[in-house]
Amino acid sequence: MTTKREQILAAVDTLLAATAGATGRVYRSRQEAFSRNESPAVVIEPGPSSATAEPVSTCKIDHTLTLVIAVIARGTIPDQVADPVVKSVHSLLMADRSLGGLVMDIWPMSRTPEFDRAESAAVVEVLTYRVQYRTSIEDLGA
Numbered sequence: 001m002t003t004k005r006e007q008i009l010a011a012v013d014t015l016l017a018a019t020a021g022a023t024g025r026v027y028r029s030r031q032e033a034f035s036r037n038e039s040p041a042v043v044i045e046p047g048p049s050s051a052t053a054e055p056v057s058t059c060k061i062d063h064t065l066t067l068v069i070a071v072i073a074r075g076t077i078p079d080q081v082a083d084p085v086v087k088s089v090h091s092l093l094m095a096d097r098s099l100g101g102l103v104m105d106i107w108p109m110s111r112t113p114e115f116d117r118a119e120s121a122a123v124v125e126v127l128t129y130r131v132q133y134r135t136s137i138e139d140l141g142a
Contacts, residue, residue, distance in 0.1 A: 005065055007141070010028070016044060020085065039122075041071075042089060062134050063135060068128055070125070072123075094108075108127070
């Protein structure tokens with residue numbers, strides 16, 4: 001069994017496979033560069049320094065995970081191309097903020113467009129969400 005953190009990331013990956021405008025182009029921590037014909041695309045990753053933990057009882061720990069979702073888009077006005085994909089990602093995540101009971105809550109934190117100055121027709125919209133979940137103190141998978 002994997003950790004609950006990895007279970008959450010896998011569940012988000014499965015959920016976002018239905019993202020409108022990016023069907024078949026949703027990736028979990030993709031490292032390869034995207035070709036021009038592979039956008040819009042969605043990449044799901046844990047944020048840097050994203051995990052915090054706090055004991056809530058002698059046997060339970062509450063965790064906070066920063067979830068980073070990047071929407072990569074290209075076009076004459078790339079942020080307009082990304083916008084409906086961003087909307088779909090957000091709607092899918094907010095439809096069940098417990099991920100089927102896997103987490104306590106998902107909350108949107110920020111949306112930051114990062115324009116590629118070398119390629120003016122590209123943008124990466126970085127969406128950040130706070131995910132709260134609980135584990136056993138002895139087992140990070142439970």
